[in-house]
Amino acid sequence: MKKASFKNRSGEIFGNVLMGLVYLFLYAPLIVMIVFSFNAGKSTSVFQGFDLRWYRELFAGGALLTYLKNSLLLAVLSSVLATVLGTLAAVGIYQLKSKRISSSILTVNNIPMMNPDIVTGVSMMMMFVFVGGFLAANRDSVNFFTLLIAHVTFNTPYVLLNVLPKLKATDKRLVEAAMDLGCTPVQAFFKVVFPQLIPGVLSGLLMAFTLSFDDFVISYYTSGADFVTLPVYIYSLVKKTVKPDVYALYTIIFVAILLLLIVYNALQNKGTGKKSEKKKKTSVIRTVAFATAAVVLVVGLFVFSPKPNVELNSLIDESYYVNEELEGTTLNVYNWAEYISDGEDDTLDVIAAFEELTGIKVNYVTYESNEVMYSKLEGESVSYDIVIPSDYMIAQLISKDMLMKLDFERIPNYTLIDEKYKNMYFDPENEYSVPFSVGLVGLIYNTTMVKDTPDSWSVMWDEQYKGQILTFNNSRDAFMIAQMMAGVDINSTSKADWDRAAELLRSQKKVLQGYAMDEVFNKMEGGNAAIAPYYAGDFLTMQGENPDLEMIYPKEGTNIFVDSICVPKGAKNYDAAMMFINFLLEPEVALANAEYICYATPNTAVLENEEYSLKDNEYLYPENYDEVVAKASYYQDLPAEIKSYYGDLWTEIKGGG
């Protein structure tokens, strides 16, 4: 007996430990996120003390709350609509005489749920574009309504599946009993059947709400410039690091959902009865308390509407922005995430200021890579009036005839652009683009971990830093470093040149800690890696968190890039686009953007401004700047054959043992 019980006990302990581990792994990421949402610093790896800073920033400024509101609005509308539709559909299917028809309808119902989201999203986008072509040629074929339709569409099957079993479990005689007691069939449904369905309807509603709220893939393809949801926005943030205010937002969302679940469970428990009256009362009180807390939280989010800073002190020519014809029109801007001053920390809110000044409504949408932007433009489901692609992408867009020529007569502030950035290789005649921001790739290192001051990329192959070196997790940038090392052209069309670089990358692999993009911030700020290449502007952010970090431009040369403002073919508000470009070049606006983005600016009015905090910054504008730029190379659009060749090499390098 004793032995047996001992065995049981140890088994029980093992089971509990196992369960504990499972929960730990489930919740550890959430806990990390919640903890870092209270971090005093910006780092996502070093906890610098408890502070509500990110919550304040979240409520004080910026786009996040707008996108949260969008997401909530969409989730509420789509889940309510889907619940109505799904419940009606369940009743309809239930009433069908033929089993064969009802089961085939159910199969049809299940397909969208099993279908990968990406297929649903893309096919819906194609349908909206196709149908939109007939209905409204001068409007974007994807917009808020298409997004709503898409969400209702993918939510409805889930509601149906939640309601139908409840319907089947309902005693059919209840309907007869109700009719027997004087109900019409419709009355019988609402008075007797529907109350039995409520748990199913509620769980369907809740499921639809959460599915809609955190859907990314389908929203990504079916939303237009006028309405961007939170997940779509956050995804576009990946080029730069995700800021802790996003953690703060998600902590709030997590807590809200937790409360919602508790309320839901409390409601369900109430239904099961068999509790003493007293217990029932306390559970009701608890339910009401939680519901109130949740409501207060949500209302709080909406009440704390940010008041953007739109005050402009100086404009070169104020009368230029007066154009009654354009007032009330819409301008669709498609830009990199976190690539415009957004009013945070009482900086200038560029978009709001432009809207205030001109009366033009701006739809501001962001992307995370040149390629994503390109595919969106190619998809033609949305038309944009402004895009800000990088150099090689501009070359590609011009070659595909996807850009409009700019009317420089109407961009007087173009004279402020530094001559260095005119007549660039991708736009030699200055017809299509206006430079917005300039960047260089630098070599970042931790002075406490790297002994001497490096001056060459070769330190990334140094055996003594084995396991402490990061490189780009993106083929073009990783190859660039190897090509610079090997002394070959980074835009070479010779396969042999790429083979040489690939050989170097293979030999580098044994000293690498890993390939990283966004993680570079955490690793370098936290001292978890000694050496990493990254963009100079982002280095300033890292150094702010960890003063031990330094950066150099290696002697072999590096990559330089220019992101320039363009107008894609198919733009519907060309006049407003010209005005917007000119506005971005206004000294005060350009200054705000340069301060916010932290990349080098091509705007001479900013470069000469004494108030520019990064003026003469030793990293952005080093003394030997012209020399560095002279040695640096721009990426160029490569032939498809070469692209796929080095793509294969890269896959093999990363994958191969």
Add this chain to the structure above:
Amino acid sequence: MVKEQNIIELHNITVSFDGETVLDDLDLSIKDGEFVTFLGASGCGKTTTLRVIAGFISPDHGDVFFDGARINDLPPHKRQVNTIFQRYALFPHLNVFDNVAFGLKVAGMKKDQIKEKVEEMLELVNMRAFAQRKIHNLSGGQQQRVAIARALVNNPRVLLLDEPLAALDYKLRKDMQNELKRIQRQTGITFIFVTHDQEEALSMSDTVVVMNEGKIQQIGSPTKIYNEPENAFVADFIGESNIIDGVMLDDFKVRLDGRAFKCLDKGFAVNEPVDVVIRPEDVDIVSPEKGELTGEVSSITFKGDYYEMIVDVCGFKWMVQATDEQLVGAKVGLVIEPDAIHIMKKSKYSGMFGDYSTFSTEMDEMEEEARLEEERLEEEAAQEEKGDE
């Protein structure tokens, strides 16, 4: 209580599901204030008849009259009938009070009036103390009472009861039988009661309608049904019967087992073959030499107040109930008085019933179980079918 005019008349009602005839050209009239029972095995069409009256099934042919008016096209919620369903079909989301008040609320009655009527009705079924209870916290008998109250509170002209006692245990069933009978007398409402339990039918009803295979086999008072069954089916279904092939020799004279017996029946052709019904309790056991028939006891079972034995008379096994014990294998004589003999015309059921040659108590019990199981399955199938309609 029972009035002269018919409250419900069914004319030539035919109903079929999926090509299978369930009711076959049925004619029936029910008098106002009557307690009528539809009696039959499962599948005989008794519940279907009830549902035709309630309006849940519209017949393929035939007419339904209520108070002289044709109501074929009247939907259930407009008919002045209420139903007590087999498993009560109480509304689980409402408490006892609200279940009973349901019909009145739908009818738009004033609140204080509803309260008064509901309480009165709960009083009638002894459930007043349970008004605020949830349905799932009630016992079967209590649910039954709520179902009765829910139906009766609407003052229906006719109350339909679909095997309402089937789910109750024996003792409770007895109590509810009395209770229903009392309520029926008290309210004067026409009750149409469906059951497969012949004892229940005989003890409660003014009129019993015996049904089989979608047809009415016999309509009559319980005593008439028992004493003068119309055919072998009825004779066998109601109580125990020995059904023997006989030949009518003349009025008041029948030959069976090679012997002429006096009887009280007449009006048959001379030498007409007939079915002769003799109830087991009407056979007297005497010594072999005094008997009109002689036989050998092949089994005997003690039943409490009597013995039930099987007596083999020239190969035909008679069931006999007597107060004296006999030994198995004993020779006995049987005496049958003229008033114990009931003569029936030959029917399609002749020869199918009434011989106890395969009889045994255990067999009977097994058959009963099998029947209940079958009934349950059929019930489910019927539910399914209805859902698909």
